[in-house]
Structure formats: C-alpha cells, structure tokens
Amino acid sequence: xxxxxxxxxxxxxxxxxxxxxxxxxxxxxxxxxxxxxxxxxxxxxxxxxxxxxxxxxxxxxxxxxxxxxxxxxxxxxxxxxxxxxxxxxxxxxxxxxxxxxxxxxxxxxxxxxxxxxxxxxxxxxxxxxxxxxxxxxxxxxxxxxxxxxxxxxxxxxxxxxxxxxxxxxxxxxxxxxxxxxxxxxxxxxxxxxxxxxxxxxxxxxxxxxxxxxxxxxxxxxxxxxxxxxxxxxxxxxxxxxxxxxxxxxxxxxxxxxxxxxxxxxxxxxxxxxxxxxxxxxxxxxxxxxxxxxxxxxxxxxxxxxxxxxxxxxxxxxxxxxxxxxxxxxxxxxxxxxxxxxxxxxxxxxxxxxxxxxxxxxxxxxxxxxxxxxxxxxxxxxxxxxxxxxxxxxxxxxxxxxxxxxxxxxxxxxx
Amino acid sequence: xxxxxxxxxxxxxxxxxxxxxxxxxxxxxxxxxxxxxxxxxxxxxxxxxxxxxxxxxxxxxxxxxxxxxxxxxxxxxxxxxxxxxxxxxxxxxxxxxxxxxxxxxxxxxxxxxxxxxxxxxxxxxxxxxxxxxxxxxxxxxxxxxxxxxxxxxxxxxxxxxxxxxxxxxxxxxxxxxxxxxxxxxxxxxxxxxxxxxxxxxxxxxxxxxxxxxxxxxxxxxxxxxxxxxxxxxxxxxxxxxxxxxxxxxxxxxxxxxxxxxxxxxxxxxxxxxxxxxxxxxxxxxxxxxxxxxxxxxxxxxxxxxxxxxxxxxxxxxxxxxxxxxxxxxxxxxxxxxxxxxxxxxxxxxxxxxxxxxxxxxxxxxxxxxxxxxxxxxxxxxxxxxxxxxxxxxxxxxxxxxxxxxxxxx
Numbered sequence: 001x002x003x004x005x006x007x008x009x010x011x012x013x014x015x016x017x018x019x020x021x022x023x024x025x026x027x028x029x030x031x032x033x034x035x036x037x038x039x040x041x042x043x044x045x046x047x048x049x050x051x052x053x054x055x056x057x058x059x060x061x062x063x064x065x066x067x068x069x070x071x072x073x074x075x076x077x078x079x080x081x082x083x084x085x086x087x088x089x090x091x092x093x094x095x096x097x098x099x100x101x102x103x104x105x106x107x108x109x110x111x112x113x114x115x116x117x118x119x120x121x122x123x124x125x126x127x128x129x130x131x132x133x134x135x136x137x138x139x140x141x142x143x144x145x146x147x148x149x150x151x152x153x154x155x156x157x158x159x160x161x162x163x164x165x166x167x168x169x170x171x172x173x174x175x176x177x178x179x180x181x182x183x184x185x186x187x188x189x190x191x192x193x194x195x196x197x198x199x200x201x202x203x204x205x206x207x208x209x210x211x212x213x214x215x216x217x218x219x220x221x222x223x224x225x226x227x228x229x230x231x232x233x234x235x236x237x238x239x240x241x242x243x244x245x246x247x248x249x250x251x252x253x254x255x256x257x258x259x260x261x262x263x264x265x266x267x268x269x270x271x272x273x274x275x276x277x278x279x280x281x282x283x284x285x286x287x288x289x290x291x292x293x294x295x296x297x298x299x300x301x302x303x304x305x306x307x308x309x310x311x312x313x314x315x316x317x318x319x320x321x322x323x324x325x326x327x328x329x330x331x332x333x334x335x336x337x338x339x340x341x342x343x344x345x346x347x348x349x350x351x352x353x354x355x356x357x358x359x360x361x362x363x364x365x366x367x368x369x370x371x372x373x374x375x376x377x378x379x380x381x382x383x384x385x386x387x388x389x390x391x392x393x394x395x396x397x398x399x400x401x402x403x404x405x406x407x408x409x410x411x412x413x414x
Numbered sequence: 415x416x417x418x419x420x421x422x423x424x425x426x427x428x429x430x431x432x433x434x435x436x437x438x439x440x441x442x443x444x445x446x447x448x449x450x451x452x453x454x455x456x457x458x459x460x461x462x463x464x465x466x467x468x469x470x471x472x473x474x475x476x477x478x479x480x481x482x483x484x485x486x487x488x489x490x491x492x493x494x495x496x497x498x499x500x501x502x503x504x505x506x507x508x509x510x511x512x513x514x515x516x517x518x519x520x521x522x523x524x525x526x527x528x529x530x531x532x533x534x535x536x537x538x539x540x541x542x543x544x545x546x547x548x549x550x551x552x553x554x555x556x557x558x559x560x561x562x563x564x565x566x567x568x569x570x571x572x573x574x575x576x577x578x579x580x581x582x583x584x585x586x587x588x589x590x591x592x593x594x595x596x597x598x599x600x601x602x603x604x605x606x607x608x609x610x611x612x613x614x615x616x617x618x619x620x621x622x623x624x625x626x627x628x629x630x631x632x633x634x635x636x637x638x639x640x641x642x643x644x645x646x647x648x649x650x651x652x653x654x655x656x657x658x659x660x661x662x663x664x665x666x667x668x669x670x671x672x673x674x675x676x677x678x679x680x681x682x683x684x685x686x687x688x689x690x691x692x693x694x695x696x697x698x699x700x701x702x703x704x705x706x707x708x709x710x711x712x713x714x715x716x717x718x719x720x721x722x723x724x725x726x727x728x729x730x731x732x733x734x735x736x737x738x739x740x741x742x743x744x745x746x747x748x749x750x751x752x753x754x755x756x757x758x759x760x761x762x763x764x765x766x767x768x769x770x771x772x773x774x775x776x777x778x779x780x781x782x783x784x785x786x787x788x789x790x791x792x793x794x795x796x797x798x799x800x801x802x803x804x805x806x807x808x809x810x811x812x813x814x815x816x817x818x819x820x821x822x823x
Binding site: 025029037040047110120165177183263282283286287293301355358363364 | 439442446483485486522523525526527570571584671675676677678679687690691697698700704705708709767769
C-alpha cells in the first residue's frame with residue numbers, strides 16, 4: 001500500500017514538474033508574480049513592524065515602564081498633592097519576582113524653569129539615577145556634561161533644545177519654581193551639569209532631571225513620590241505578571257499596564273497585528289487571480305491529454321492531485337525565491353533607514369527618525385502558510401474541473 | 415465598429431473564463447485603490463482642517479525670527495493696525511492678531527506654568543474653533559478686560575470655576591516683572607486633552623499692558639476660505655506686509671511641519687502598497703496576453719500569409735488589452751466609488767482607530783472623500799500599466815515567420 005502510493009506520488013510529481021516547464025514563459029511570469037508578492041508581504045511587514053516596535057519601545061520608555069503605580073487621581077491631575085508613599089513591604093516583595101527587570105520611584109511634577117533670558121513650563125523629574133538608567137534614561141543620550149550621580153545630586157540635567165530656548169549652557173545656573181503640598185511657591189537654583197539629546201525633540205523641551213532627594217527636599221515631600229515604574233523583559237508579556245503586581249499594591253493605588261496607561265500604544269500593537277494579516281491576504285488575493293488563470297489555461301490546453309489519460313484508466317483523483325501538485329510546485333518555488341529576496345533586501349537595511357526628512361511627522365506618530373526593519377519569524381511563517389494553504393484551496397476549483405472532464409468529449413476536442 | 419475592434423472583442427470571449435479572471439484581477443485592485451485613495455484624501459483633509467482650524471490657522475504673519483525662536487521679545491509693533499489693514503485689503507474678517515507669553519498661573523490651591531495667549535475678542539472667533547467650544551460662561555467682549563478663558567482639564571486641575579480669580583506671574587517683553595489678577599469668564603472643552611490641559615486666553619489689550627508689549631504682538635492668523643486657496647491668499651498677504659522688512663508670512667506647512675511630514679510618510683507607505691498591487695495586475699495581464707498570442711501562433715501565421723501586416727496584429731493584441739482594461743476600469747471604478755460613497759455617508763471605523771485618530775485631531779469615524787481624482791487616479795494607473803504589459807506580447811508578433819508559424823502546434 002505504502003509502496004503504491006509512493007509510486008503514485010513519483011509519477012504525479014514528475015508529470016507536474018514537466019508540465020510546469022513545458023510552457024516555461026507562463027510559469028516564469030507566474031513565478032515572478034508570486035515572488036514579487038511574497039517579497040512585498042515580508043518586506044512591508046518588516047518595515048511596519050520596525051516602525052511600531054520603535055514606537056512602542058519609545059512610548060514605554062517615556063511612560064516609563066511597562067507597569068506604573070500612581071495615586072488614583074494623579075493621571076488626571078498630575079499635581080504634588082496626589083503623591084504616594086514609597087513601596088511598602090508587600091510591594092517590595094512582589095517586585096522580587098523574576099519577571100521584574102527593574103523598577104524605580106520618581107517624583108514627576110509640573111514646574112517652571114527660568115534662565116536669565118527666558119522661562120518655560122516643564123516637567124520636573126526627581127529620580128534615582130541608578131534605577132532610572134535601567135528603566136528609561138539612555139546614558140548615550142548625554143551630549144555634554146554628565147548624568148546625575150545619585151539621588152542627592154544638586155545638579156540638573158536638561159535637554160539640548162530646552163538649553164537653546166533658555167539660552168543657557170553647561171555650568172550655568174537656572175531657577176526651578178514649583179509648588180509644595182500647601183500651594184506655597186518654592187524655588188531653588190540649580191547648576192546645569194548635563195545636557196541630553198532625546199530621540200524625540202519635543203521631549204527634550206519637556207523633561208528636566210534632578211536628584212530624587214533634592215527634589216523631595218525642595219518640594220517639602222518627605223519620602224513621598226509621584227509614581228512607581230516597573231519594567232520587564234518583553235512588553236508583549238506584561239499581561240502575564242501584571243496581576244501579581246496589582247494584587248500587591250492594593251485598592252488604594254492605581255496600577256496600570258502600559259497598554260492601558262497609553263491606549264494609543266496598546267491600540268497600535270493590536271492594529272499592527274491586524275494590518276499584517278490584512279496586507280498578506282490582500283496581496284494573496286491579487287495573486288490568486290493569476291494563479292487560477294494559469295491553472296485554468298494549463299488544464300485547457302491539455303484537455304485531450306487528460307481525456308486520453310482517463311481513457312487509459314487514470315483515476316480522476318490522480319488528475320486532481322496532479323493539478324494540485326503543479327500549483328504546489330509553483331507556490332513553493334515562488335515562496336522560496338520570494339523569502340530569499342525579502343531577507344536579502346532587509347539585511348542590508350538592518351542598520352536603519354534614515355527617514356529624518358519626515359522626522360517631525362514621525363514624531364507625531366510617536367516614532368523616531370531612524371527606521372529599523374524588524375524581521376519576525378512569526379510574520380514570515382504567517383505569510384508562507386497563508387500563501388500555501390489558501391493557494392492550494394483556490395487551485396481546487398480548476399483541479400476539480402479537470403478531474404470532471406468526460407474522457408470521450410475531451411478526446412474529441414481539437 | 416471597425417474590424418480590429420470586432421476581432422478583438424470576439425477573441426476575448428473565446429476564452430471567457432480567462433478574460434474574466436484577468437478583468438477580475440483589475441476589478442479587485444481598482445476597487446481597493448478607489449476606496450483606499452478616497453479614504454486617504456478624506457483623512458488628510460480632515461487632519462489638516464481640524465488641526466489648523468482649532469488654533470494654528472492657514473497662515474500667520476510673524477516676526478522673521480519668531481518661528482525658529484518663539485521668544486517674547488521676537489514680537490512686532492503696531493499689530494492691531496496691521497491686522498485691520500489686512501482685513502480691509504483682503505475683504506475678510508478671518509484675520510486675528512495674537513500675543514503669546516509664558517506665566518506661572520496660580521489659583522488658591524494650585525499653580526501651573528502656562529502659555530498665555532492674548533487674542534482680539536472680535537476676530538478670534540473667525541480664525542479658531544476654540545471660542546465656539548465654550549461650554550460654560552461667555553467669550554470676551556472687551557479687549558482690555560482683566561479676564562481669562564481656560565480649557566476644561568486645566569480648570570479642573572486648578573480647581574477653579576467661572577468667576578474665580580487666577581494670579582499670573584511672569585516676565586514682560588523688556589524683562590520686567592509681570593503680575594496680574596484675572597477672572598475666569600469661560601471654560602471650553604475641545605475634547606483634545608492636550609488643548610484642554612494647556613490653553614489659556616486673555617484679551618489682547620490686557621495682554622499688551624501686562625507683559626509690557628506696547629502696541630506689539632506675536633502673530634496675525636489668517637484663514638483662507640478653503641485649503642486650495644491658501645497659496646493665493648498668502649501671496650496677497652505678502653504684498654500687503656512686504657514693506658515691513660521684519661515680517662514674514664508663513665504657510666501652515668511651515669507652522670506645523672509635522673503635519674505635512676506625517677502625511678508624506680503615510681503617502682510613501684501607501685504608494686508602496688499600491689505599486690505592489692499594480693505590478694501584480696500587470697503580471698496577470700502579461701501572462702494572459704502572452705498565452706493568448708502563443709496559442710494563436712498558427713492563426714497569426716495564416717493571417718500573415720494572407721497579407722496581414724504585423725502592425726495590424728500587434729494593434730489587435732493591444733486592442734484586446736484595451737477592452738479588458740476598460741472593463742476593469744469601468745467596473746472597478748463603479749464598485750469602488752459605490753463602496754466609498756456608502757462609507758462617506760455612514761462613516762468607517764476599525765479597532766484601534768479611535769486612539770490613533772485622537773493623535774491626529776481626527777474624529778472617531780472616518781469619511782472617505784470622493785472626487786474625480788480619487789476615483790480615477792488608481793484605476794487610471796492600472797489601466798496604463800496593463801497596456802504597458804501587453805507591449806511585449808504584441809512586439810513578439812513582429813518576429814513571427816509565417817511559414818514556421820503555420821506549422822506550430
């Protein structure tokens with residue numbers, strides 16, 4: 001039994017392969033179409049994935065963290081009055097789970113910064129430099145001077161754009177003004193010890209970094225903070241460990257994962273997955289017309305042969321298999337070349353594509369001015385399996401049609 | 415009907431299924447193209463309109479240095495008379511002068527650093543949609559009133575309501591200390607959190623005295639009737655202000671470069687996708703026409719032996735493609751427009767769009783905008799590329815040898 005089906009397979013394969021190259025022009029054109037289609041599926045998906053990945057990573061870095069803990073009113077009213085206590089024993093214990101890569105507590109309040117030339121509204125961040133670096137701040141972004149040394153550092157790190165606006169520079173003094181919990185205006189002079197350049201220019205103007213303890217002292221906060229930010233290994237897995245943290249923080253605090261804290265980011269991730277599927281299917285549909293057409297023609301031009309084979313005793317299912325095998329070979333070779341082409345065009349682009357010509361537009365979307373294509377195995381597998389499975393399904397119709405031919409009529413055709 | 419056309423028509427229907435499959439590929443991509451391009455046009459237009467009409471305006475007259483360096487001292491003098499003159503010369507009221515300064519704004523309980531906009535009460539309503547969004551209180555009537563209008567989120571954060579006082583603390587144009595007390599007369603809600611959180615307006619006259627601006631201000635906002643008219647109006651405004659060398663007239667793409675670039679980036683990725691679709695259709699046409707030429711080798715050989723010139727046969731093949739492409743164009747455009755028209759009435763939404771729309775000042779539903787351009791641009795290109803693809807099969811006929819062709823299987 002096994003040997004017999006093996007022999008059948010060999011015959012079908014040989015016949016299909018030879019038929020394919022009997023009309024090599026048609027086969028080559030169809031292969032070219034499949035190749036272009038598959039290349040476009042994978043290439044475009046990699047670009048879009050790269051953009052959304054970048055958007056999500058930036059977004060989560062700026063939130064910051066995959067999970068954030070706040071006073072329930074803080075997000076609506078980010079004022080000093082909505083501060084919280086530092087993590088208690090229970091939360092500290094929950095933060096020990098292996099999924100947590102880093103966490104930090106920070107003060108984040110609106111403030112005014114003034115140089116002798118100008119004043120600006122900013123967001124003052126009181127941070128612990130050591131954990132902040134692991135979570136959000138990129139040390140490579142320091143363009144001049146240094147980052148803060150510890151939480152009682154008296155220096156200030158500001159963005160390059162803000163320095164320009166304020167007409168100040170490294171080593172100069174600026175004044176920070178904000179309010180304490182009793183609405184008394186508090187201010188303090190700081191020396192600018194570092195200047196950073198952010199991926200997104202608008203953030204450079206917004207965030208000003210100072211030591212946590214220094215800020216707490218300035219704002220009369222004792223040991224209170226505005227938020228706790230926690231980050232894990234991979235933003236796609238946040239939902240798995242989020243419940244553990246939420247349970248440990250209790251009802252009096254608001255604990256949110258990134259996709260709820262910034263619904264735009266959450267929606268982008270979901271939309272991207274949807275886009276990849278729709279794009280692959282649209283391309284496949286455009287291809288399927290040509291595929292069916294090719295097979296219909298292949299059946300049409302050898303109607304007599306098929307009739308003859310049937311007259312000689314070939315079973316109709318064998319004819320069905322044979323047409324399907326032709327379709328499979330076409331799809332398989334097309335996929336092979338398409339995949340190789342896609343991978344070999346993406347690899348040279350791994351160092352990033354410079355799209356700074358539209359940097360401000362990308363910033364509106366939350367993405368930076370370098371685009372790094374992200375080739376994901378899952379996307380490649382999805383594209384390949386959709387093409388093979390749906391391709392064979394659409395080929396069923398012409399194949400079935402061929403198997404239904406009446407041997408006598410088919411033989412009589414010229 | 416001439417003979418080539420009639421032959422082409424008959425040839426096509428010899429292979430009904432093949433013809434319909436090729437036309438089907440065209441219809442499919444034309445339908446998609448009409449729908450997507452209309453949707454793109456609709457959303458770009460809305461993005462531009464909503465963003466510009468809320469605050470920025472179509473163009474602004476500014477001090478040359480202000481756009482790159484928006485500081486209080488980069489202002490220009492006699493702003494209200496100039497705005498009056500522009501209004502007079504353009505014959506429109508959609509012109510309003512503004513001043514922009516920074517101040518620490520405090521209520522009894524809270525303090526925020528804010529950008530304070532000085533506006534002309536009589537004309538601000540003509541250039542910005544914000545005054546129309548007031549849901550509590552009334553807009554200013556007096557240009558010198560010590561009053562302020564703020565966004566709803568800001569009001570909530572400052573814990574103030576209509577009639578409450580706010581203290582403004584900042585520095586004037588000359589670096590002097592600027593301090594004043596204003597009364598909240600209105601609260602507006604635009605629905606865009608960023609605007610509702612940060613916008614505060616005071617009357618321009620009061621603004622000028624508070625921040626020691628003299629008779630100066632920072633920009634004059636001018637709106638054209640419609641987006642396509644912007645370049646023309648901009649030219650007129652340029653003529654009006656050109657004798658004042660310190661001034662510049664900036665169009666919306668200079669004022670909001672991100673907007674234009676976001677559209678360009680979106681365009682680029684959209685056209686990549688369209689190009690792939692179009693190439694696939696072209697392959698389909700190439701395949702069909704090449705097959706139809708090859709299978710008729712004998713027929714063509716006989717015709718040539720009878721004295722038909724290759725050019726005639728070539729034009730036959732092109733005519734066949736022309737008929738198929740026309741069918742694809744007509745049916746695809748009709749179906750695509752029908753779909754786009756239906757959605758332009760009921761609107762269109764997909765999961766995640768609400769969040770994305772908010773980022774670009776778009777409503778929750780999108781409405782494709784149909785125009786001759788959005789209908790015929792995509793299908794037109796498909797049509798053209800299909801004809802292009804049939805050139806190769808048609809050219810092959812010129813190398814046909816009648817004798818060997820007649821012997822072909």
